[in-house]
Amino acid sequence: MPFFPDIFGQALNGLSYGVLLFLLSVGLTLIFGMLDVVNLAHGSFYMLGAYAGLSLIAATGSFWLALALAPLAVGVVGAVVERTCLRPLYRRSPLDQVLLTFGFIYLFEDLVKWIWGGRIRSIPSPDLFSGSVTVFGATVPSYRLFVIAFGLAMAVALWLVIERTRLGAIVRAGVFDAEMTAGMGINIDRVFTWVFAGGAALAGLSGVIAGPIQSAYPPMGASILIPALIVVVVGGLGSLKGSLAGSLIIGQAETFGKAWLPGASMVIIYVVMALVLLLRPQGLFGRPLR
Amino acid sequence: MDQWTRRTFLGTATAAAASAAVGPWTRRASAQAAPLKIGLVLPYTGVYAVLGESITQGMELVFAREGWTVAGRKIEMIKEDDEMKPPVGVRKTEKLIDSDKVDILTGPVHSGILMGMRDKVHDSKTILIVSNAGADAISRERCSKWIFRVSFSNWQPCQPMGGWVAKNVSKEVFQIAPNYQAGKDMMGAFRETFVPAGGKMVAEDYPKLGETDYAPYLTKIKQSGAKAVFAFFSGSDAVNFVKQYDQFGLKQQIKLTGAGFLTEPDVLPAQGKSALGVITGHFYTPLLDNPTNQRFVKEFRYKFSGKMPDGFACQGYDTAEVIVRAVKAANGNTQDKDRLTEIIGALEFESPRGHFRFDPKTHNVIQPFIYVREVKEVAGGLNNVPIDKIADVRDPGTGCTLPA
Secondary structure, three states: OOOHHHHHHHHHHHHHHHHHHHHHHHHHHHHHHHHOOOOOOHHHHHHHHHHHHHHHHHHHOOHHHHHHHHHHHHHHHHHHHHHHHHHHHOOOOHHHHHHHHHHHHHHHHHHHHHHHOOOOEEOOOOHHHOOEEEEOOEEEEHHHHHHHHHHHHHHHHHHHHHHHOHHHHHHHHHHHOHHHHHHOOOOHHHHHHHHHHHHHHHHHHHHHHHOOOOEEOOOHHHHHHHHHHHHHHHHOOOOHHHHHHHHHHHHHHHHHHHHHOHHHOOOHHHHHHHHHHHHOOOOOOOOOOO | OOOOOHHHHHHHHHHHHHHHHHHHHHHHHOOOOOOEEEEEEEOOOOOOHHHHHHHHHHHHHHHHHOOOEEOOEEEEEEEEEOOOOHHHHHHHHHHHHHHOOOOEEEEOOOHHHHHHHHHHHHHOOOEEEEOOOOOHHHHOOOOOOOEEEOOOOOHHHHHHHHHHHHHHOOOEEEEEOOOOHHHHHHHHHHHHHHOOOOOEEEEEEOOOOOOOOOHHHHHHHHHHOOOEEEEOOOHHHHHHHHHHHHHOOOOOOOEEEEEHHHHOOOOHHHHHHHHOOOEEEEOOOOOOOOHHHHHHHHHHHHHOOOOOOOHHHHHHHHHHHHHHHHHHHOOOOOOOHHHHHHHHHHOEEEEOOEEEEEOOOOOEEOEEEEEEEEEEEEOOEEEEEEEEEEEEEOOOOOOOOOOO
16 A cells, blocks of 8 residues: 655655646747747657767766856757757648658657767766665655756746746747737747757756756657656647646656556556646646637 | 450550560679569658668678679668658568569568568468567468567566566566557567466556656556566656656666666667666677677677677577578578478577577567666666576467478
8 A cells, every 4th residue: 555655755756746747848938939939859858958968078077067068069959950940941731840850750759869879878866866875764865856946946036037028028928929019129040049049948948957867879869758748738828827837747757657546657647647638728737728 | 355455555565664674784793693682661750760781781791701692693672761650661571572583571660561572472482580579470370480579578588587576576566568569569568477476456546658848647656565677668758757767766676677778879879878777678788798799799889880780680690690691501592482481490590699490380589588677787788687587488479380
């Protein structure tokens, strides 16, 4: 029978997984909300982040430096992709954009194989968080506690940027109505680039953060894309709050599903998504469908 | 007389054009002996590409030693990427058999591909040397006169470990493996000797193949009261599981044991020190001290820029050794397939893993030894050090009705 340390331990597991999903999905949902682009290559930015992190750790010997620099590098890649490839397609059908970002999955995967090879690699935990600790009878790797704290801090920081700054106001306006925002004299093209680069950088950041828990291998980006898309659907398109709520719900559902209903664990997140779509088609925090 | 349809017309026209185009060359080539065509159905892209690469390199080492000719026939390898997808693997198999008309087929890595290609191979009487896939059924109810396996059946590395773990590690074990046929096969094989030796299964779990977060399972293992874990994972699953097992602090309290793939050299570097102390059962480790293996390791590392051979490379080596020895014994005649299967079935030679021979009852290799290995730090980094061994491990072959 499940008892307290078990439940508490599993809740922490679910929280660390959910926070990781949040870092990944928040970029995806903002890009979708503002640019109206389903960026299927978002998982590739996650993979690029992990590999850039690997190289930066090898070069500098510091996990923390890699954590700071790898997202910047991925952000630059994101900006280039948006400026050169995505921009000409904004006036075309969404299918063209989906096709383009789908193509980028393969392009980035081959690029990674070409630069880093196909072997499975892994990022070691930073020395500071290499052990495990016992909290209320549940054993948790200290690195996972760091991930939880870091992810929640990022959520607060992102909320402050979006709700309390001018840039955030522009992004919110852009999500609501990009054309009208442009009509108010905002250079919406530049904001698009920033949002896309920012989303890519966040995906890169989650790639580095996930590195010590998971391994880095070329198809890693494609396998994480599905849960991230589910989070976006559950939380509501373009909503920061929705992305956080969706991530935490999916994180807990998947973790407790694996722990208590092992036979059904593969379908449980799809069940959650289907329930949300039935009861609230716009997602938990999405705008009502027009 | 049938009517000419568009398709038959096109087919005939294409064939005529093709034979006109290649005619002069085939005629010139037939003045000498035709090349020995060997088809390889292996993964050359994706996470499992490193396995396909190791197997291919093991084969190349033998063929290079023979100067790429056997019994006067030039050796020609035709490599096909199966992408670890059964439909693709089956399609490539059909291509190799029907269009390339290979003399001998080898591969695959994926058990699902092996099961998918089995009937095509059997019905077309193509000789297949299985170089990895361990599906037990191929040595049992789905065995075939034309199929030989040099690698292992899933049962082989796990069955002897049950008794060994019960005797030397603990009688209270938690089992965990990916949720697919090979995972279930291996866990079942372990129980065959574990339970009779007084072992008690505390619990078992089957995470999905390709799982990235094992935290929920690790918390369960921790709370279960088990004293040891028996696990089977490979590829990225093996890296994630072993790393996270260590991060959760379980390694010091609950001994981690498993099937050899858990710590093979394709995953060991990424696992790093997390893998120290993990005990696995496998038919091979590069540290074996027989002379054939010492020469194999030396030549392999010399040819492939310092790479340490793994079990997969040994499987490739033995695949090629079987082909070379059989074709030599048949004086280059691969047309008389009945005779060739008799020759292959009777082969015996020194392999890096020990004295190699097939079980006449199943055409599956009899493992000279299953080695119990522990990951330790040795010269050249982490490696699987043999600490014990179990001799002559042969699959029970239940349901296989090959003529003995």
